Amino acid sequence: MGHDEPPQQEVIANDLRRRLDDNEWGVGDRLPSRAQLAEEYGVGPNVVQKAQERLIIEGRLEGRVGSGTFVAKPRQRRRMIRSRHRERRGGSPFRADMAELGRAGTWEAHSQARTPAPNQIAQRLGIEPGALCVRTSYEFFADAQPAQLSVSWEPMSITGDSPVMLPEMGPLAGTGVVARMRSIGIDIVTALEVPRPARATQEQANLLGINRGDLVLVIERSYFDGDGRAVETADITVPDSRWEVAYEFAVLAP
Structure with a gap:
């Protein structure tokens, strides 16, 4: 050959x-x-x-x-649309996404405060490696079936002394990053998403109910305020066999 x-x-x-x-x-x-x-x-x-x-x-x-x-029996694959519109509906963006598909969106979350930021996360957040963050891992479900995973990082220098330090506790639990940050005077004006294909690790496969090595889409998402400061970054893992991720953009008149 x-x-x-x-x-x-x-x-x-x-x-x-x-x-x-x-x-x-x-x-x-x-x-x-x-x-x-x-x-x-x-x-x-x-x-x-x-x-x-x-x-x-x-x-x-x-x-x-x-x-x-x-x-194999053909897998049912649904479209997940990501756009600026998803942040304007109030409440949880994921729950609203699933509602538009006629499905119930729920999730489980676990937060760890005072977690040192690894080098890559620190670089994305524009902070020093080892700076303390709140790390939150999520398992999202659509009609009680695993839909996606996410690991979120927020600098404690931003939320550490506020009532919204823990995303799933306090007065705005479960409302999303944008609403929580707005409650403490921080307006998120930009979201940057970098999608990359990957293969599921054994841990991801166990949580998503797929096989190790299955195709997944990992979306590196970061939120920025009006000064260009990153206030949160997350890695969102979507199983390719179940979801087609599409991006919707507004077309502005000249």
Whole structure:
């Protein structure tokens, strides 16, 4: 195989996709054994395994211990729209997002005050590494099913002496970062989001009810006040098999 040719497992994965698209096997059908496919393609069983694992991650196939590999039932994928509009509806943006889809949005959260900021988080917040923050981890649910994860960081130099120091406690618990910051005189005027594809870690997979290595979208989000100061940053993890993330922008007249 030449250096410019794709790896064997990629070639086989592409051909298996074609055969699935051509309905050679229907939903629930068992594929030929790895040994049979290896003989058919003229490769070793390990190459076939890697090709099938790729399609399992994509949700096209599923492996059943002791039974083989089967054509998976198509996953239902909903669209999650992120826009400035989501911050203007009041209350929790996530709950409002889910309400627009006709689903009940709930979450569980755990906050840790006085948590030193790691280097990367400190850089995003524009603070010194090790500066104390409130770290809050979230598990979000749509109709009681895992929907997304988030880990949020807020400098204690901003909220430490306020009644809204802990996001899920106090008078504005659960209302969202924008409303909480506004209550202490800080107006958030800009949100920056950087989406990056990634593979689910074992911990993320356990919490989201997916497989380790499944595709996820990690959104690095930061909120800024009118002076350009970062007041919060978070990493939001969305399972790709369940959600298509779309961005909506206002088009201003010239």
